Amino acid sequence: MRALICRNWGDIGTLELGEMPVPEPGPDQVLLDIVATSANYADAIMVAGKYQTKPEFPFAPGLEGAGLVVKLGKGVENLKIGDRVMAKLAHGGFAEQAVAEASETWSLFDRMSFADGAAFAVAYLSAHVALRWQGRLEAGETLLVLGAAGGSGMAAVEIGKTMGARVIGAASSEKKLQAVLQHGADHAVNYSSGNLKDQVLELTRGEGVDVCFDPVGGDLFDSALSSLGWGGRHIHYGFVGGVPRVPANRLLVKHRSAVGSSLRYFQNFRPDLLVQSMAELAAAYDKGAFNPVISHRLPLERGVEALRLLTERKAVGKVVVEVAPKKEINQ
Structure with missing residues (x-):
């Protein structure tokens, strides 16, 4: 072959x-x-x-x-x-x-x-288990998606909307921002030309977001962590920009959490949740919610x-x- x-x-x-x-x-x-x-x-x-x-x-x-x-x-x-x-x-x-x-x-x-x-x-199964089971995203909450123009980022934007969240997509160019908005994000911010935290806090009237889906890591992590509101959850999904260090003191001060999400965990230890995630994805796809x-x-x-x-x-x-x-x- x-x-x-x-x-x-x-x-x-x-x-x-x-x-x-x-x-x-x-x-x-x-x-x-x-x-x-x-x-x-x-x-x-x-x-x-x-x-x-x-x-x-x-x-x-x-x-x-x-x-x-x-x-x-x-x-x-x-x-x-x-x-x-x-x-x-x-x-x-x-x-x-x-x-x-x-x-x-x-x-x-x-x-x-x-x-x-x-x-x-x-892309979709990984993003779904991350948001559903690790981020515990709920309807009415605000989701920040980094790298929102990538494959997993686009999936997270769509999945966030199906879960009833307000979605802020973050990307590195105006072209990518337009794609993110066309794909359903409520807002889009450029973290290459402006401060991510400042833009997010402006959009959320100073409250910050409830969940951050982060496939980027690197230098962007610090600003993303500061974009979380009280009780916010940061999902480490990838590290294409480098592996960040997590400052425990900043998690404690605002009751935040930082969690990893690996599809392998669900395969090996919680296959029941994997089955449920795929069933929910299938139902949403059947309703026309997803367009890869x-x-x-x-x-x-x-x-x-x-x-x-x-x-x-x-x-x-x-x-x-x-x-x-x-x-x-x-x-």
Whole structure:
């Protein structure tokens, strides 16, 4: 099978298109014909050898994908051959075939394309568990979304609105701010040209926000923490801008909290909440609440370019890699 192959830890530029053996599904796993995958920042971290898991060489990156079930491992009962699905992957999305856990593979929603499925699984499910279970976002509260023009940021904006929150989207350029507003945010602030805390406090009449969804980290964290009101919750979702230090004294003074959110936790320890999150996402999607933004669609041959668009923050929403676009048309 064709794949974008990682043979050594390093920059994503070291990835090369080549041939790999087709993987074999084990118990409780399925083999997928990948139609589309999408780039995630974590793919670059994995290729660099700095991710939480380190696959054996050679491997293909790609933490999610959408396609067709072509083989069932022993014990799989929730899927059948031919099913149109989206899946969270350990790796392998940048290949023509990949193995997925059956419990982390879901049927595409009605009217959902493979491309939208590839853009949905990780971003929307991760954002939902973060806001629903870690941030405990409630209707009527105010949500601040950093990196709001990214894939997970756009998902958080939409999910926040479905939960009944007032949403402030924060991004680094006017172009991205316009995209965030068009995608449903009530307000948008530019943290590159102005002070984030001052802009947020002005919009909230000095009260601050209830929840901050933060996939950025770095220097932005300090201002984001100051944007929280009394009892505010800061969700550490990622650190594309660097890993921040959390000052405990500033949490105590205003009864704030800072929590991490990892999809792996829910997979390993609270799969019941993961099931509930996906059910709520499916219901909202059926009502037309979600519209995944895909700024670029590239073939597998340009997979490195797809990852570069993400790591260099040139994308709005998701970057999808079309592994087998003809199957999208035929299905």
